Amino acid sequence: MTRNPSAARRQLIYKWLFLLPVICYVSMFFFFPVLTNLEQSFRGSTIQTFLRGNAPFIGFDNYAAIFNEPLFWRAVANTAIFTVVSLVGQFVIGFTFAVYFNRRFALNRLFRALLLLPWLLPLVVSGTIFRWALDQDHGVFNAILVNVGLASEGVPWLSDPQIALLSVTLVNIWVGIPFVFVTLYGGLQGIPDDVIEAAKIDGAGAIRVFWSITLPLLRPVILVVQLLGLIYTIRAFDLIILLTQGGPANSTQTLATLSYFRSFTTFDFGQGSAISNILIVVAMVFALLYIRVTNSEKWKVSQ
Amino acid sequence: MEGVPVKRIRGAGVAYTVGAAMIILIMLFPLYWMFNTSVQQASDLFRIPPSWFPSVPNWAGYESAFRVQGASIATSVVVALGVVLLTLAIAAPAAYALAQFKLRGGMAVSIVILVVQLIPGIVMANALYSIFSQLGVLDNLFVLILADSTASVPFAVIIITAFMSTLPPALIEAAEVDGASRFRVFWSIVLPLSRNALVTAGLFAFLSGWGDFLFAVTLNSGGKFVPLTVGLYQFIGVNATDWNAVMATAVISSIPAIVLLVFAQRFISAGVTAGSVK
CATH class of the missing domain: 1.10.3720.10 (MetI-like)
Incomplete structure (x- = not known):
């Protein structure tokens, strides 16, 4: 239709016009902030210089400072523990639920919908609920534990530096279960019945079918769930601020909360940005992995 | 959910529904507790053991929330x-x-x-x-x-x-x-x-x-x-x-x-x- 080169070019311009808003948007609200953050991490800012916008250039001093600070490494370790334990916990429970719901029974649909609720609530709400439910003296969890004899006295869930990180992680597992559950349930539903039936006719037992057929077929979905879960978990912020604000004694301080406190309470935006840049590097490494997985794996199972 | 046979058994449907209901009860208990706390009598909030149900709902919390x-x-x-x-x-x-x-x-x-x-x-x-x-x-x-x-x-x-x-x-x-x-x-x-x-x-x-x-x-x-x-x-x-x-x-x-x-x-x-x- 468009032999005429100038008409063809006009067509092309029209087509790109549809992409223009998103290109401008991504440039202004993603590229520019990421570059600003990078630039900021090379400046030494105090509340005065930050407000005047003339923080001096200090090279890698911010990075050197945080690398020499034990608290930074504490936050790295906390973030790693929080992330790994969350991922394992969400996966084990979410997968168990998915397998359980992957059969016919009454009310299955309704229950599956209800299971989504913890994932859809604002994190601030979940944080508020557990802040009260995990209260040492009046929290319902301690009441239950003492009632059934699992504890002789209230556990200081959020106030003991030895326990707080575990408590925050458990709450995060509760929040993340629905995401793993729904996705893996979709994956299980996508496995054709005849594949399973054929294996059973060949004499494979239920456990054998699960390990040799179901799991390998689910591999791509599991990989994506865990990669996305990791990227979303290392940045965790809302829950921790609501539950412990990084305390007690920095025992739940993660990279995201430490960056926040540096920038927004001490106004050291240089160090705050430097810390968050380390977070972005980790996120991007796994993002590249994620893209490789989504582009290379054939989506036979999930769809 | 150990002990639940993986094989589909006729008539086991009800048992599965009951099991699923248990899962929902446990997973959504924190939400129930949010609601229960919001309507408890103020005097019951700090009681030990807690009151599991709001005997007489108290809507004062909602009044002050909206205010x-x-x-x-x-x-x-x-x-x-x-x-x-x-x-x-x-x-x-x-x-x-x-x-x-x-x-x-x-x-x-x-x-x-x-x-x-x-x-x-x-x-x-x-x-x-x-x-x-x-x-x-x-x-x-x-x-x-x-x-x-x-x-x-x-x-x-x-x-x-x-x-x-x-x-x-x-x-x-x-x-x-x-x-x-x-x-x-x-x-x-x-x-x-x-x-x-x-x-x-x-x-x-x-x-x-x-x-x-x-x-x-x-x-x-x-x-x-x-x-x-x-x-x-x-x-x-x-x-x-x-x-x-x-x-x-x-x-x-x-x-x-x-x-x-x-x-x-x-x-x-x-x-x-x-x-x-x-």
């Missing part, structure tokens, strides 16, 4: 609706182009959108705070909507693109042969056909704008506009003992998620799945 947080509720509604509009306005045309025009460079745009979605929020907050403070536009509702939308635009582009890829190109070509401009085709054919995807993307944009805490707490340091999430957070700090009112506010904050789950469940399920599968 103290009324403005925050309005702010959150405006912000969430603003995020929906902005997100769809940017994502829908982009999704159309990515799904239907085989543009050189389209793939690159898709990958960039996939990647920016994964940038941690704290990076954005650090940078947007200094950008907006230098421009002197902190404590501004529109700026908060802009910042919040960064959490929903990439996701919206991804799921609307996935849907629009399934529209038959023949349909669109036919309209073009009839002389309709690309913009006409987009507006009066593509958008109406993509209603489901737009609704899903819009619902998630609403929930994400409604639930945002990070941008609300950083970009509104002046406290002129306090969305409900920040209102709730401050409420705990200030009012640590009035758990009636705090939990009533939490219940109010949960309403959009609950309403959407009841009335738009198929869109929500579609969205949660789409988020992980491309």
